[in-house]
Amino acid sequence: MKNYCIITMFCVSQILHANQDDITLSLDSNTDEVKSYIIDNVIATGSPIASDISKIPGNVSIINKQNITQMPNMKPADIVKRLAGVYVQRDTGFNPRPSIRIRGINYGTLIMLDGVILSDLEGETRILNQISLYDVERVEVARGAFSSLYGTNAIGGVINFITSMPNKLQLEAIAGYGSEFQKNTANRNVLRFYGSVGNAFLDKKLRTKISVGINSDGGYPNFPAVYGGNNGSNLMGSFVDKVGRRIIGDGGRRDTIIWDTRAKIEYDIGDTSMLSSMFSISNHSYDYKDFTSYLKDGHNIINTDKDYFVGSGFGGYGSYTHIIGNVSYSSEFDEAFFKVSLSSVNLLSFWQDADLTKGGNRFGGPGTTQDINTSSNYLDFLYNFSINNIHSISTALQFRYYYLIQENYSLTDWRKDTNLIGIPILPKREGESFRAYGSQAIVASGYVNLDSNWMDNLSTSFGLRYDYWQNFESFSKGTSSSASSQNQKPLQTQQFSPKASINYNITSYWLMKASVGSGFRMPTLREIFPLNAGEFRSNTDLKPEVGLSFEFGTELQSKYANLSLYYFQTELFDMIYRSGSGITVNDPGIFKNAGYGRINGVEVSAIIPIYDFGTWGSLSLEGNYTLTNSKIIKNSADPSSIGKYLPDIPIHMGNVALHLSSAKTLDYIGKTNNDTNYIGGVYASLWAHFASEFFNDSRNSPVLSNTFGYYEAQFSLNAKLGYIFDRGFDISMQFLNITNNRYYDFYIVQGASFYAQLRYKWNVK
Structure with a gap:
């Protein structure tokens, strides 16, 4: 295809500008390896069409398959956790609801799978850790405001997880096993299985792949059991934590099963067009078991007849089932490209727990449930054409339909009718829900983007996007919204999101980048209808949170080091802020557009080659540091918070990793290199991660150490050691949190553990 050839030729000339987060391979004359290296410098994220990485605005990272497989990784969120500017909040075990933030912006990171947006009306990306780690071929991360291309939730940046598709x-x-070193401190009895088969037919015009991944583990206790009575001073064995809660045990270990199935197909129509499709079903199910009691009777014997270990809202059992489908058609012309894509992301989930006030206990009895049914649907039209040798224009029309309903029911037996194998249906409920909220939304958007290559070393990009957002059939009911009507007025808004950028290659190894743009995020349904326990009020007058962002930076690429330095700043307007404690009727909690905030900081990254062992591989040192300074500038809802730090954002983050990269690889050509000169199959990686403590409220209340619900300073040391054999086998061992440093990331993180794995990959020559 003509455009692909142009991009490929251009990338060869720009190969020195490879991303600093991409580990470079030693290449021989093998055509497949050269092609793979070139493609590693073409990125589809942060630009309307695939472009060379040196042309993408801002700080961009590419993580390839070799990097994914040879680093300590247990789930997809681990892949991006080590990057500058990226923070994974509540990263405890296989959390079904991880929160990934780029540059500290809440709900400001857009997550995609093969270009399909995964976020829903609650701003959640629950599917992320359901995706099989071994299906991910590549991850692209673009930092900065990208609402000019993607719309809502892209103020901080975009992450695109891309799955593999073989061409033969x-x-x-893959099979693996891992467990804890010390009882009840980390995920126990981790079992993993993965299998995939792909092939190409009709002279490689038809390509298919099917994959299945399964993960099970026994979990570990990650939150305390709190006495719910008025006076527990007579409870022997209990203690009072720093907040004043009486701790009587733990909530049990989280027993988890995750499975993920995916089918992909691509068909070339002639030489210039392609039809592709993807369909996946995945599930994350969990059940808290084996509660630990600290209570003792008069004879100093553990007492287990108290049932404060359930009904807290943190335990119970639940299931998240995702169904994703996508079909797209693309075609290239002499100087143009057209693509149409239809996607649907659906979630069916439920959670159940005991209701202690009505006599429920760990074995059953009265309880409550939370059922969620949500669907996000996308129809996109993209057209790109070249005006001349300098300028090209991309235009797009996008239509979205969202649906979400969350309902709470009363149960006569909360342990009955467990659907923990992920059947894509919700349990049948009796009667009406006692609390619920929901909404539907339609979005119509269009954008135009002008890319200009003024010289070989100078390019610019100007883009403008328009979004029309209309909510309808919004409602809420329940005791927490007693002051509000049952039917809520719809939310309607229009947003313009411009962006401009310039990239300049001062020399063949020195690149400068600068950009300025605006982004926005819609208020989530949980902010509009915060139907939590306590006294909360809905607010259908919430407006979108808008951010004006700019950044500038430089990258130096040489045989001695790859260095990058970026400064970023975001001005947040109409910042969504929670007013009121939500504890009493006189001080109800409500979310308001009350704030103006500022987030600025610095991202520094480096890769330093230490030694090239030739046919035995190479040794390199990688590191990055992120400084994030986030302050509240104005806040009419709480003037006392002005000048204080925004909550949930660490000021300091850093990563250091030492890599021994093997000269062999299974992942670029699907087999090890049979050249006998390549004799080194050993690879190893040692990775240290650090994040400073941070506040959990805008009052900047002191961070309490060793206390549930707080965010302590984080440090973890992880290692991976493996060997690649000549016949397609790869055996490896991971050691996670080697120092057994157990800190609170709201929940307590898991301690030291290990994971051993055997991998086999084969493809026809």
């Missing part, structure tokens, strides 16, 4: 017969099988 390829088989892969």
Whole structure:
């Protein structure tokens, strides 16, 4: 295809500007390896069409398959956790609801899978850790405001997880086992299985792949059991934590099963067009078991007849089932490209727990449930054409339909009718829900983007997007919204999101970048209808939170080091802020557009080659540091918070990793290199992660150490050691949190553990 050839030729000339987060391979004359290296410098995220990384605005990272497989990783969120500017909040075990933030912006990171947006009306990306780690071929991360391309939730940046598609017969099988070193401190009995088969037919015009991944583990206790009575001073064995809660045990270990299935197909129509499709079903189910009691009777014997270990809202059992479908058609012309894509992301989930006030206990009895049914649907039209040798224009029309309903029911037996195998249906409920909220929304958007290559070393980009957002059939009911009507007025808004950028290659190894743009995020339904326990009020007058962002930076690429330095700043307007404690009727909680905030900081990254062992591989040192200074400038809802730090944002983050990269690889050509000169199959990685403590409220209340619900300073040391054999086998061992440093990331993180894995990958020559 003509455009692909142009991009490929351009990338060869720009190969020195490879991303600093991409580990470079030693290449021989093998055509497949050269092609793979070139493609690693073409990115589809942060630009309307695939472009060379040196042309994408801002600080961009690419993580390839070799980097993914040779680093300590247990889930997809681990892949991006080590990057500058990226923070994974509540990263405890296999959390079904991880929160990934780029540059400190709440709900400001857009997560995609193969270009399909995964976020829903609650701003959640629950599917992320359901995606099989071994299906991910590549991850692209673009930092900065990208609402000019993607719309809502892209103020901080965009992350695109891309799954693999072989172009010849390829088989892969993986089996692994891991566990804790010390009882009840980390995920126990981790079992993993993965298998995939892909092939190409009709002279490689038809390509298919099917994959299945399964993960099970026994979990570990990550939150305390709190006495719910008025006076527990007579409870022997209990203690009072720093907040004043009486701790009587733990909530049990989280027993988890995750499975993920995916089918992909691509078909080339002639030489210039392609039809592609993807369909996946995945599930994350969990059940808290084996509660630990600290209570003792008069004979100093553990007492287990108290049932404060359930009904807290943190335990119970639940299931998240995702169904994703996508079909797209693309075609290239002499100087143009057209693509139409239809996608649907659906979630069916439920959670159940005991109701202690009505006599429920760990074995059953009265309880409550939370059922969620949500669907996000996308129809996109993209057209790109070249005006001349300098300028090209991309235009797009996008239509979205969202649906979400969350309902709470009373149960006569909360342990009955457990659907923990992920059947894509919600349990049948009796009667009406006692609390619920929901909404639907339609979005119509269009954007135009002008890309200009003024010289070989100078390019600019100007873009403008318009979004029309209309909510309808919004409602809420329940005791927490007693002051509000049952039917809420719809939310309607129009947003313009411009962006401009310039990239300049001062020399062949020195690149400068600068950009300015605006982004926005819609208020989530949980902010509009915060139907939590306590006294909260809905607010259908919430407006979108808008951010004006700019950044400038430089990258130096040489054989001695790859360095990058970026400064970023975001001005947040109409910042969504929670007013009121939500504890009493006289001080109800409500979310308001009350604030104006500022987030600025610095991202520094470096990769330093230490030694090239030739046919035995190479040794390199990688590191990054992020400084994030976030302050509240104005806040009419709480003037006392002015000048204080925004909550949930660490000021300091850093990563250091030492890599021994093997000269062999399974992941660029699907087999090890049979050249006998390549004799080194050993690879190893040692990775240290650090994040400073941070506040959990805008009052900047002191961070309490060793206390549930707070965010302590974080440090973890992780290692991976492996060997690649000549016949497609890869055996590896991971050691996670080697120092057994157990800190609170709201929940307590898991301690030291190990994971051993055998991988086999084969494809026809």
